[in-house]
Amino acid sequence: MKPSIKALILLLGVFLTFFYTTSLTAQSRNFTVVIDPGHGGKDPGALGASSKEKDIVLSVGLKLGKLIENNHPDVTVLYTRDKDNFVALNQRASIANKAKADLFISIHCNALDRRRTSPQGVETFVLGLHRSNDNLDVAKAENAVIMYEEDYSVKYEGFNPNEPESYIIFEFMANEFLDQSVQLASLVQNQLVTNSKRVNRNVRQAGFLVLREVAMPSILVELGYISNKHDENYLKSSSGQTSLANSIYNGFREYKREHDKKSFVFSNGNASRSSAGSAGTAATVGGKEYRIQIFASDKKLENGAPEFKGIGPVDHYSDGSLYKYTYGKTGNINELKGELREVKKKFKDAFIVEFENGKRVK
Ligand SMILES: [Zn+2]
Known part of the structure; x- marks a missing residue:
């Protein structure tokens, strides 16, 4: 009997050490951000005269991830894709939801029909009902990616990206994360305009399916119009991509700073509330x-x-x-x-x- 008790104690020791180390790791990395470069693989996204949306957003996304990893040891960075492959839209959301991520940043480029003169500039979206047809057009174009997926109508419960009626679901929606999403969107948009000197097309709301599916604060950044000559030259240049990644990073850093301040107050507040509760x-x-x-x-x-x-x-x-x-x-x-x-x-x-x-x- 005695040796088996010894073995049991040894096993318990090993278990405790393991438990201690894993909980330490969990503690030191307590914030997760998911970076979502749009499109990829068979889906090129919007097409410029000499570049593709999928390549630009992947490059900016990877640069952004590196900046966060290098400067925030407490943050885990996950990518919905880190190479040129196709990822279904609900798969992107499920990566973020499974990881119980704290933030979701989707990166895209805009384009306008060739028949019209293309505007230029950056816009940052949060989930909501479009207030203008322009915003609806952007959402339609981005949501159309699901048509690359088999059974999209079943998977997204009859959602048809091209039908305005499909967007009614975005009207009556409780969005628990709207305040935080708007906060991050404003910080990022402000940096893109002041730091990267982009034309300001403001923070906007529209019905993006990918944002609808994630259960956390989320934004979708349109880095510029690939259909505009000036924007495209900037978007495809390595210096442009670095600057855009830097600007999104700066916005993230400010958001994270605010978040850390609040969560400190929040945990203190909780402690005092529960003691009041015990007084009945x-x-x-x-x-x-x-x-x-x-x-x-x-x-x-x-x-x-x-x-x-x-x-x-x-x-x-x-x-x-x-x-x-x-x-x-x-x-x-x-x-x-x-x-x-x-x-x-x-x-x-x-x-x-x-x-x-x-x-x-x-
Ligand atoms: Zn896109």
């Missing part, structure tokens, strides 16, 4: 309350509107030009968890938001 005060301590956000829209809707799918009474609060619709109101977050499960059957992206003195804080 579930009521709205300090004016705190929780609601279930079901979706956001730029339309003002009345209670009982068909868009709410029978859920009510519904409240709303304003955020910029958006109405954010919520259901339920309580000081005890646990009371909402069962409700959330029910609401999610109708609005799968619903989530709990926190208010303090009538203002949303989380």
Whole structure:
């Protein structure tokens, strides 16, 4: 019996050492960013006079990844592709979701029909409903990649990239990550304009399927118009690609700095909240309350509107030009968890938001 106990202790020791080392590694790399160079392989993306979107975005994506890896030992960089191969759109999203990534950066180049004079400049997109037909056109062009995939209609639940009706799904959508996505988009766009001296075509919203599928803050950068002679010359030059990667990196670095500051405050805040909870005060301590956000829209809707799918009474609060619709109101977050499960059957992206003195804080 004795030798086997010894063996057991030895085994336990080995196990503990292993556990200790792996948890240390997990701790030292606590932020994951996924870089998604668009297109690849049989899908060249947009075509310029002498270059292809797939080559430009891969080069910029790899440069960006190196910058992050070299400067942030605590960040894990993953690529949806790091060579010239075809990757299905839902596969790109699943790489990010499986890794529980903290950020998703999709990189593309724009193009305009040859019959029109091409504009030039950079734009950074976040997921949402297009506010103009231009934005819808960009989303249509990028979403058309799924037509390279077999069974795309089944895989993407009947989504047809060319039909405007398909884009209605983007209208009634709770986007938990919109605030953070807009923050990153603004930082990156600002750097592309000031550091890389690109023409500013602003931060915009449109219905990109790839962003729809990822469960984290995400942006889609259009580095420039490959159909414009000046932009193309810049995009295909090595110095242009380096500068673009640097600018996206600078935006990322600022975002990460803010994120680190907030997560420090957040973990401290959590600690004090749980001690208040143990004192048995579930009521709205300090004016705190929780609601279930079901979706956001730029339309003002009345209670009982068909868009709410029978859920009510519904409240709303304003955020910029958006109405954010919520259901339920309580000081005890646990009371909402069962409700959330029910609401999610109708609005799968619903989530709990926190208010303090009538203002949303989380
Ligand atoms: Zn593209």
